[in-house]
Amino acid sequence: MASVNRLLATKGFDLMTVDEVAADVGIAKASLYKHFASKEALAAAAMVRILEVALALVATLQADNTQDAFDKLKSVARWALQTQLAGEMPSLPAQNSTLRNALMVDRGYVDRLIELSDRLGEWISAAQSSGRLSRALPPEVVLYTLYARACDPVPGVLRAGGSYDDEQLIEWVLSTCFDGLAAR
Amino acid sequence: MASVNRLLATKGFDLMTVDEVAADVGIAKASLYKHFASKEALAAAAMVRILEVALALVATLQADNTQDAFDKLKSVARWALQTQLAGEMPSLPAQNSTLRNALMVDRGYVDRLIELSDRLGEWISAAQSSGRLSRALPPEVVLYTLYARACDPVPGVLRAGGSYDDEQLIEWVLSTCFDGLAAR
DNA sequence: GTCTATAAGAGGATAGAC
């Protein structure tokens, strides 16, 4: 799973080959196919794994009284960016690819994605009510934006081209996301 | 080129097959290879074409005295989102793939990308000086963020899932980009 | 559960006629 997540993060689903995964794990490809029915199933398992981690983080944050809903959303976004820079955030396909279809019929994946969306949705509503999150945006728009930013290519590009440390870089990307490009 | 741009936009480079392009154009695959040396060259030509359009837009905006630098950046972003929703914005690969390497040695592509970046960079500096664009962000971060938003998957997802018209949807995405998710 | 070997097919690219 760790190998798959890393390869999925760096190359994406289509460019990741099962041979590569097998080589990285150190077993034969046929052995891998004894555990996973297909390449899609392999990727789906990796996606489920990262969703589990996300759900665990959300559960921890829910018990935290020192942060309000807005801060919690930001904490989740920060974790996503950190995970992405660590090469552990599989980049999911936007609309294309066979993977998308395979994931959408995978109960384990869909159920967890819905659960995560529900939890985040509650925080979005709360943060809009409290006035910290923009009320001009439909909750749907906020949710999809957060999902998209979790796979944002910007941190990777900045790290590759730049002389900034990861900490600084993540704060800037978080700022573009929550504060926007315009001055405040 | 139009076919390639559309296919590149919907499926991405890796999932787009030369057979598909040929079929879409209505000629044999071998005929296509008489005009373009490789699949990479085909995609590069499409990328150059969209960069040309972008540069033309920038040139037009430069002559416009009714908008300041900040507004011009926003206009470019709006055009990018419209083009993307029209299925004419090829989605470039972030860091992975053979395409990236092929593009980076393609003089026609690199020269135009640098020119575009220079033009946008001037507006970014000006907009920061005038105080409309955040001074807390390095110009580099702003530029990469704008490029990334031009290929943002959010508008496509929102359109697929939603009952909003394109106009409204683009304004929301522009808002998340320039104003951020946080309330102002 | 792991392996070697191989099937099956997709897809990039080319040969060579017209």
Added chain:
DNA sequence: GTCTATCCTCTTATAGAC
């Protein structure tokens, strides 16, 4: 410039022994 036919490599997936 366009076509048909073909090559060849890469990749997913399976057969079957140990």
